[in-house]
Amino acid sequence: xxxxxxxxxxxxxxxxxxxxxxxxxxxxxxxxxxxxxxxxxxxxxxxxxxxxxxxxxxxxxxxxxxxxxxxxxxxxxxxxxxxxxxxxxxxxxxxxxxxxxxxxxxxxxxxxxxxxxxxxxxxxxxxxxxxxxxxxxxxxxxxxxxxxxxxxxxxxxxxxxxxxxxxxxxxxxxxxxxxxxxxxxxxxxxxxxxxxxxxxxxxxxxxxxxxxxxxxxxxxxxxxxxxxxxxxxxxxxxxxxxxxxxxxxxxxxxxxxxxxxxxxx
Amino acid sequence: xxxxxxxxxxxxxxxxxxxxxxxxxxxxxxxxxxxxxxxxxxxxxxxxxxxxxxxxxxxxxxxxxxxxxxxxxxxxxxxxxxxxxxxxxxxxxxxxxxxxxxxxxxxxxxxxxxxxxxxxxxxxxxxxxxxxxxxxxxxxxxxxxxxxxxxxxxxxxxxxxxxxxxxxxxxxxxxxxxxxxxxxxxxxxxxxxxxxxxxxxxxxxxxxxxxxxxxxxxxxxxxxxxxxxxxxxxxxxxxxxxxxxxxxxxxxxxxxxxxxxxxxx
Numbered sequence: 001x002x003x004x005x006x007x008x009x010x011x012x013x014x015x016x017x018x019x020x021x022x023x024x025x026x027x028x029x030x031x032x033x034x035x036x037x038x039x040x041x042x043x044x045x046x047x048x049x050x051x052x053x054x055x056x057x058x059x060x061x062x063x064x065x066x067x068x069x070x071x072x073x074x075x076x077x078x079x080x081x082x083x084x085x086x087x088x089x090x091x092x093x094x095x096x097x098x099x100x101x102x103x104x105x106x107x108x109x110x111x112x113x114x115x116x117x118x119x120x121x122x123x124x125x126x127x128x129x130x131x132x133x134x135x136x137x138x139x140x141x142x143x144x145x146x147x148x149x150x151x152x153x154x155x156x157x158x159x160x161x162x163x164x165x166x167x168x169x170x171x172x173x174x175x176x177x178x179x180x181x182x183x184x185x186x187x188x189x190x191x192x193x194x195x196x197x198x199x200x201x202x203x204x205x206x207x208x209x210x211x212x213x214x215x216x217x218x219x220x221x222x223x224x225x226x227x228x229x230x231x232x233x234x235x236x237x238x239x240x241x242x243x244x245x246x247x248x249x250x251x252x253x254x255x256x257x258x259x260x261x262x263x264x265x
Numbered sequence: 266x267x268x269x270x271x272x273x274x275x276x277x278x279x280x281x282x283x284x285x286x287x288x289x290x291x292x293x294x295x296x297x298x299x300x301x302x303x304x305x306x307x308x309x310x311x312x313x314x315x316x317x318x319x320x321x322x323x324x325x326x327x328x329x330x331x332x333x334x335x336x337x338x339x340x341x342x343x344x345x346x347x348x349x350x351x352x353x354x355x356x357x358x359x360x361x362x363x364x365x366x367x368x369x370x371x372x373x374x375x376x377x378x379x380x381x382x383x384x385x386x387x388x389x390x391x392x393x394x395x396x397x398x399x400x401x402x403x404x405x406x407x408x409x410x411x412x413x414x415x416x417x418x419x420x421x422x423x424x425x426x427x428x429x430x431x432x433x434x435x436x437x438x439x440x441x442x443x444x445x446x447x448x449x450x451x452x453x454x455x456x457x458x459x460x461x462x463x464x465x466x467x468x469x470x471x472x473x474x475x476x477x478x479x480x481x482x483x484x485x486x487x488x489x490x491x492x493x494x495x496x497x498x499x500x501x502x503x504x505x506x507x508x509x510x511x512x513x514x515x516x517x518x519x520x521x522x523x524x525x526x527x528x529x530x
Binding site: 008009010055057078081082086087088089090091118119120121122124125126129131 | 273274275320322343346347351352353354355356383384385386387389390391394396
């Protein structure tokens with residue numbers, strides 16, 4: 001049987017999602033605990049990688065397993081949460097068709113980047129602090145230039161490893177919230193390092209270092225050299241992964257779930 | 266001139282509020298940064314101690330200083346936030362009459378204890394996780410028995426160091442919030458370790474280990490031996506310190522301030 005598992009994790013302590021030799025990654029911990037709870041070796045595949053220090057308030061992975069007879073999915077979730085380290089949690093496990101794929105079937109992903117403009121000692125690990133309020137209008141004018149299909153080479157971390165750099169961006173904008181701002185970007189796919197480079201460059205717009213028109217020119221240049229520096233990992237959350245209707249139960253939607261929120265409430 | 270400074274801090278990294286030899290405390294960091302920003306040695310006095318690992322979303326301290334000519338209070342706040350480590354922040358500095366006292370003039374203090382009943386990887390450092398939902402009604406029945414003036418010897422950490430154990434409790438109760446619960450207790454004063462022992466014992470009521478009537482009997486016994494074990498420090502926040510009208514500006518009220526909230530929003 002194939003299963004989807006819905007996860008949230010604090011990236012602070014982990015070298016990203018993906019298993020790498022001799023490093024502590026979220027995938028390593030999840031596979032270790034799944035294998036322990038299900039009493040069989042489990043390999044997982046995530047909807048996408050998150051880099052070192054990046055959080056996920058909603059990550060979806062798949063794996064194949066035979067659940068021991070009589071063991072309900074909700075019981076697996078409960079036992080898994082007891083086994084997992086405190087910075088990783090799961091809320092939902094459900095069976096999917098045998099060829100369902102956490103990565104290839106994902107239709108859209110949403111990332112959020114959290115900025116504080118009022119010093120907040122409790123969100124240090126989960127946001128970027130700016131001591132001046134950025135120009136949100138200018139940042140949103142720049143962000144709007146990404147809506148549609150564009151080659152994001154300018155905002156990719158490295159050449160290589162990707163077939164192409166075209167992403168279709170459905171939503172990109174900043175929203176005020178008490179004491180800070182959240183940037184939300186929803187697209188069919190993301191290239192490596194994209195959100196942190198986009199946010200870093202938008203923050204340069206917000207500080208008045210470059211204009212919204214210059215941001216658009218950087219995007220259209222398809223050249224990595226002009227983008228700003230990457231925003232730090234601690235403000236970034238993978239916050240939603242969407243699948244075709246019917247593949248994932250309604251209950252998986254992150255709306256209103258406290259640990260699926262971009263930041264704790 | 267005497268000043269009140271309003272602070273918030275994440276207690277995770279600190280051995281409580283009060284300066285002790287050879288340990289990292291919040292007071293030590295605040296005095297170091299105040300002395301640096303004001304260019305004179307500064308000694309502070311807090312409204313009360315917080316123990317190792319306990320947070321404050323609103324702590325008030327006083328100190329005496331001559332502000333350099335032309336240096337505005339808001340500028341001191343700005344510079345102080347730049348100097349302070351990320352887990353400590355200030356929002357307000359204001360002059361008070363020369364004999365105003367952060368501890369003796371405080372009329373009420375409020376503590377909050379945060380519990381999660383849904384696993385939340387982002388609030389591990391700021392809450393206690395319970396994997397079963399406690400009986401809130403029973404806990405609130407027990408909590409109500411503390412309203413009024415009682416000798417809290419049963420819920421004090423150690424005998425000694427206090428003149429008396431009588432506290433007048435104005436509010437004590439649990440409130441549901443998404444994914445968890447908050448216990449709020451407001452009193453004229455607290456004895457050492459009181460909130461953690463009260464919460465630990467209330468959680469025993471919530472698990473059905475003791476009844477609300479037994480909780481009340483423990484309180485009235487004025488004996489430390491019967492109380493439950495102390496709830497862990499990481500869920501506890503000093504969340505408000507109140508003074509007589511006029512001593513503290515309206516702006517100091519924690520309502521709606523993101524980092525004055527018991528937990529990050």
